[in-house]
Amino acid sequence: MADQHAVLSAAHPSQTAQNPLQRFFAATELDTRLLGMVGALIIIWVGFHVLSGGLFLTPRNLWNLSVQTASVAVMVTGMVLVIVTRHIDLSVGSILGVVGMVMGVMQTDILPNQLGLGLGNPWIWFLSLLGGIVVGVGIGALQGAIIAYLRVPAFIVTLGGYLVWRGAAWWVTAGRTVAPMDARFQLMGGGPAGSIGALWSWVVAVIACAAIILGLYWGRRQRLRFNFPLRPIWAEAALAAIGCGLTLAAVAVANAYPWPRRIAENYAEANGIPVPESGLFISHGIAIPVLMALAVGIVMTFIATRTRFGRYVFAMGGNPEAAELAGINTRWVTVKIFMIMGGLCAIAAAISSARLNAATNALGTLDELYVIAAAVIGGTSLAGGVGTVAGALLGALVMQSLQSGMVLMGLDSPLQSIVVGIVLVFAVWLDTLYRRNKH
């Protein structure tokens, strides 16, 4: 029975697998589902590269892809928690819109004029972002409280919010577009100035590699301490090599994309740098919005897997009744989830409005659908209890890859919608098959 094959797993599972590939996956304990997504992503990338005549897998396109993904990527990390607890948030695009407007008005009018900080004050970007986050968290708290304490279904509350906050975005300036943004605030949108350059990108890469290796070492020490089965050393080494290799490769790509010729020349002129015959090569490096999205991803992964709050989120998703009987304050946890979601919408709003260099009424329109789709493609189950931040981030990358690939191929935008819609349904069907086979 179940107990018999359970006895075998006392040793590390890698010792019972037969073929080398199975043994590799068992030994490294890599999530096969996540690997499947990486595989799908590679197929999409190579496919578009071929179909677009070699335009897709270029440093320029990949760099742009990373910047375009950032806003949805930030929001999807929160949507995972929302969906895991069997809720939904249809209002994220509208919250992004209203918070974008609030931040826009703060940095162009309220802070410099009404509070007298003056345009170009170095604190403006920070105070605007902070103000936006406060508004976002507040909106989330309100919606979360209605869901948790008044027991109105999240679908309805956030559907209402979808209308309310979009309308509120209009009311902030009676429909006028706010532009331009503060110069420092704009850095959150990427671009040549909003990237950290080659040197700092390598610094980030080295720190990331060190973190990967330390993490593996720490995990091994914990297992040793409690006498749990260990991964074989070669598997640990393979994991370290793969992790560091991917990090370094990504940074190399970001550094291979130079500043546009004119901007580089202007920069050289302004700083008195001689321009060589072959032209000046200044690397973009990692874009600031991408760094923000990665930082959010790391923080949210930490929250989801290493804190009590995260544990409660998953327990509530698996069995709300059991969570309540165990003494968890499920209502307060629900409010906190929506507060986080609102705060993340504010960060995404900063990225989107900075990138556009304007806050408009339409900012974030349809984002709720892209965010939900990314979470679901990334393996978050609408039935609750299942989902990972890393998977959702990959899901966001898959969605954005499809979109920019189709743009590169020159597909009309109605056709793009049709393809994205079909891919969403297809991906969830594949996932259903995968889960059914696994159990």
Place this chain on the structure above:
Amino acid sequence: MLDTKTPLVEMQDISISFGGIRAVDRASIDLYPGEVVGLLGHNGAGKSTLIKILSGAYKRDAGTIRINGEEVAISNPRDAKAYGIETIYQQLAVADNVDAAANLFLGRELTTPIGTLDDAAMESKAREVMGRLNPNFRRFKEPVKALSGGQRQSVAIARAILFNARILIMDEPTAALGPQETAQVGDLIKQLKSEGIGIFLISHDIHDVFDLADRLVVMKNGQVVGTARTSDVTKDEVLGMIIMGKAPKGAVPGPGAMREG
């Protein structure tokens, strides 16, 4: 032989009413260390209500509760837990999508000095407790969903005893299980009993109670019909107690026993 010791739990003349209906009427039961007492009766006989007074879910109107001979006040589930009283609910109260260790510590997680979850320490402790209950259990890394009903029930029981329960209340612990798994839970109960834990077993199933309990208490209409050692009465006599409220010769009649000649 057990009667010489102090009872672990002594509930005396407990009464509670809901809107004029006496759900429990002057009921008295007791429980000794290492003893399993089965609580039998129809739906609505008052057995669950009586036991919920002990677990702190309801507050009694009258009567006294003694734990180890000392009178105690239990007014909420937290008080009960503080006296080492743990309840295992009828519906398996486990979160399906997380592993055994996460379930054992749900709501009472162990954390590292910086406040993060100490999964390794929790898994280690879980291995220790589960090893005591169900030595064959090895599936610590899998979500509880993947376990059999009996294994899940042992997770629920482990959760109750993890925090040093001395008194265990099991409300229909085998209602959702197949025969093989019921046997597994039965073994578990015997094991806990041998460790000196007192168990109240609430059940519809006379066979279960005869297999596992040392004594049984039958309730009807909120009153105790009688108390008997399982060895002193037959199943038919117990059925008579449940259905007609007739206390047989081998039982000590309670206030609810039918009076006749």
